Amino acid sequence: MSVAPPHTLETTIGLEIHVELATASKMFCGCKVAFGGEPNTRTCPVCLGLPGSLPVVNERAIEYTTRIGVAFNCSIAKRSLFARKNYFYPDMPKNYQITQYELPLATQGHLTLDGESGAVSVGVTRVHLEEDTGGSLHVGGSGRIADSEYSLEDYNRAGTPLVEIVTEPDLHTAEQARLFVAELRAIVEALGVSDVRMEEGSLRVDANISVRRAGEVEHGAKVEVKNMNSIRSVGRALEHEEERQRKALEAGETLVQETRHFDEKTGTTSSLRTKEYAFDYRYFPEPDLVPFEAADEWVEALRASQPELPAERRVRWKQTYGLPPGDVAVLASSKATAAWFEAAALAYGGDAKKIVNWIIADLFGLLNEAGIDLTECKIAPAQLAGLVGLVDDGAISGKQAKEVLGHMFKTGDDAAEVVQDKGLEQESDTAVLDAVVEEVIAENPEAADKVRAGQLNTIGFLVGRVMRKTGGSANPKLVTELLRTKLAG
Amino acid sequence: MGIDRAAVDHVARLARLALDDDERDRMRAELDDILGHAGRIQALDLDGVEPTLHPLPLVNASRPDEITPSLSQSDALRSAPEAEDGRFRVPRIIEDA
Amino acid sequence: MTPPALHWRPATELAAGLDAGDLTSVELTEAIIRRCDDVEPHIAAFLQRTDERALTGAAAADARRARGEALTPWDGIPVAYKDIFVTRDVPTTAGSRILERWVPPYDATVVERCSAAGMPLFGKTNLDQFAMGSSTEHSGFHPSRNPWDPARVPGGSSGGSAALVAAGAVPWAWGTDTGGSVRQPAALCGIVGAKPTYGLVSRYGMVAFASSLDQAGPLTRSVEDAAALLSTAAGHDPRDSTSIRDGAPNLLEGLGEGIAGKRIGVVEEFGGEGSQPGVRARVDDAYGRLERLGAVLEEVSLPSFEHAIPAYYLIAPAEASSNLARYDGVRYGPRRVATDIVAMNSKTRADGFGAEVKRRIMIGTYALSAGYYDAYYGKAQKVRTLIVEDLKRAFQRVDLIVCPTSPTTAFKLGERTADPLSMYLSDVYTVPVNLAGVPAMSVPCGTSPDDGLPVGLQIIAPVLDERSMFQAAYAFEQDLGWAESDEGRPNL
């Protein structure tokens, strides 16, 4: 058997993403949707699967799912159905999951990614609505299911509306997959239909990845990767898995179909289940629910009322503010950041690029250091605009402004207040400065002569002397002008 | 079509029913009999006939997204065979055999 | 002529007595308790009695009536429920050991509505486990017996409710009907039983057997009682997505309008050898009586009905296999100890479910499993379409359809348990009705000349035309006069 050289291998990745919807109540009952809390305090006969109870569809969950479908350019089914997926698992009260099978709400969509190597169109096979399971706590052993002694079930999460988004196997690098998830997260967040907190499980990603020799018609052995708990993990896990499969193929090994678990700490994947159990879910239409028929006008009304999505925002920002793609990508990464930037830019009114620099270079640094989120930041967007305005007016220097920002970050005070409190206001009174400038010229005759002789770079030295004398409060622009006038040849 | 013991075992596993040998034998014969009778409809030519999922053509039954009171934790756990720390206790979770 | 004893009187007559002050609800309830004490040893129809609770409810109803604040005409008339209706704080078993000691935290909609009408809950009645059976022999606790002959079954699965009403023990009772489980025991016990249009009565709080077929129905001593009890619970329930959104009819209105000029279809395919001769004789008499009452009888052909039993015995078990998956020993019910979840689930279910339930779970699981869906479940759902279409076609020509309710009278205990298929085949007249979702009811048409046991006439109506069905049943019942005569009462 010949060993393939590395360049002839190609990677295929498809994603299956689950998004918990942020509705007020659960998918089929009135229990509150929330994260955590005392176990089994948000349950009722319906979400506990008690005998005789029946599900009733939450109409907002239908709306939210349809909005996601529209955002992914799907065609919205005129008629969709719920189905039962039958399998036993103790976190699932009825031992079947109400989901969609044959007729999902949305199908045949796509999303265009602007990747490093140009645009990639990723097919979205389907967007469907289902119910989430409860949660198991594994007791004994390491706390993982495999070596636990017993488990404890909490059904607070059971019945939370869950949207499943399945892509076509159109992704070919780990970076593309990471980018897709990031974009999906931003879209869902912009729609306001989910918290999209991967660490709390409201956004969950599974990936199917296979590597094959170029030109082969059949896909390679499909490996399902689970437990990627952040967008960064998606990239790391798939990069590792791609590499592992490439190496195996290059070494002439045969890959097997399996499910692998990503370990956040080691950055590697390990086999969870090699023997692929032949699941037989016995899907059939859910007889307790009736079909949903989406009227054209209803879909059109949703379409018309979609909020601005990240892609549209990127185009607008490029046009309105002239921002480079790199900055746009950073600012558009989350709804909160985007809204913050827009509010600051609006309050400022000048060149938005300046605001962007302050956010990315300075504010993000402070947030990082403090380990908090922009939403928790004490500085309001208009306050940042105020600070930049003070710099523009020459009231403070750029260097001072950074110091002021640090104070604002701690106290939430306005820039002007901080400047006043700290006596940071720049000295811009010409009469005051004039006297100091005269003094400095007198004390540094050699330097003054050099400037008079046309060595303008020496002016900086004299400015520095003035600044020192004024304890840094002089407006350096004004000082430079004064020196120039006085020493003009 | 005949139902063999392997089919009975497979279905019993899917349905989580621990049947003893006698039951399996009896079940094989009965399933064979009943499915044999039911299987008569397989001979019908029903191409183009839509299935009836519901006796009545109801659509779009839904509820507004409103919160209603939940059960208390003690009511939720009232009939639990075994509970611990406010949760339902179950023996070790394993995959299907 | 002396008026019949209290316990033989229909609920609507008892209501008149309460209204006139001839009787209090507490007196009535005490009489019912005494009667139940007398007959229960012979018929074993209860799974649980709630005497104290009924007496408390009766006293409250009497107080309301004394203040002139009766909730409804039926305020203070006790009602029994098949133990498949979920009752808050009253154990509910669905007739199965797998739900032993389950105490529900909520009430079924039917229970809620009848309670709101003032009817005290009087006990939970026996049934074939999860309503799977036609004899009440498949109860997980004990079989029930027919008051006409305790060696015989009361029919099923609502056998406990039917036996109690027939024995003059409770005034009326609720049953459920998935393939004939109200109508067949009504026929075998000589009382009235109605299965309304699918979706007319909420299924919320009815332990599910086959979701697309299950409907609640009244078991009563008179057609008028059935109309009253059904009207009390019918109507849209937002907790059941399959519940019909139109308002429910008051079926007592226009009940006596008669059937002159009504066109009534006799099913061509149901003639001949299908039924016991005595049943045929009585049903033929009934056809003659309908004609004398002014109806025009004509034959209708329903060729797809011959496929109803196979379709039903695929659809119902398939849905049941999924509906019954929740009984796994995790959240409620007894549990068998085992070291892992698969063994615990499997042992708990094997021990908790009866043989008939296991059989149907196996059939249903098989019918849905990979590779067989299209051939079995998918095909059966298409057969259902044929049945719906056949009925639609027939109802273009006739207003109602009549046939026997059951091919035989009550059979002996143990006679059919060894042969499940033969038991299934006896549902031939009732099952197509559930598949199509149309309403149907059984009304007594006398006793069979060959064994002296009651025979039921089934009246089938188009979707949501309960009114025509009840009018016909009422006209027939009044003209026959059997139920009010000594002949219409078991010697118990």
Ligand SMILES: [Mg+2]
């Ligand atoms: Mg899913």
Ligand SMILES: [Zn+2]
């Ligand atoms: Zn709930």
